[in-house]
Amino acid sequence: MSSAASTFRGPPTAGRPVFQTSHLGEIEWEPECELFLPAGLPGFEAERRMMPLEIPAQRPLVYLQSLEHPEVCFVTLPVRTIDPQYQLRLSEDDRAALLLDPVRQPEIGADVLCLILLLPASGTVQVNLDAPIVVNLHNSRCIQSFSTERAAGYFRLGDDHWEPVC
């Protein structure tokens, strides 16, 4: 996926700091992979430290595990696995929160990692492409960006494709 995520390697190596999670078991805490969320996430304002984790057999899923509360863990996908043409538009405020260049829009992959939360939806999942989680790859700051101006909308994972949710 990207250098921002840690790969879940099963039982931790002796001597390395570990974090006990509720759903993924013990994970190795890798400071270089830790994300800092200056405002948490809406509904989870206390979650200021999170760790992105990949399980090789479950790629391209990325777990976002809270380092504050072991039971808080989100399942996400890199946005372009859903929509290869997805264009990220961050507001001035969002760019300031991520300490990004205030003038130009960031590039997914080069400047930022862009993840979408999976929402459970009767046996499958849906996503809101208008509320991506954006990580500055250069400083690990992370926010959830949302705006009333975007209209990428909701998509549900059907039998083998993403279909728009009306």
Place this chain on the structure above:
Amino acid sequence: MLVLRRRVGESIVLGEDIEIEIVEISRTRVKLGVRAPRHVTVQRREAVNVAAENRQASGMLPSYGPDGVDEVLRLLKKHLNGTAKGAGTNADM
């Protein structure tokens, strides 16, 4: 709805200890400053909807469990294989 006209630097007060000041007005936007006690949650309207979705998203692992996640993954890989055959994949995330 109560509608008030204000200029930059002016403010309105809600109750006894919440003050909203007009900081800047541009062509399409208004920048507001809010002074409120720490226990008062101040957020944009759209954040309320996203917060509800995030709470729903945090229930994904507990409610689906590993088998449910595997099923989602199976559907996802089917989709990704289709995409790869059709138009190529995009490795950027």
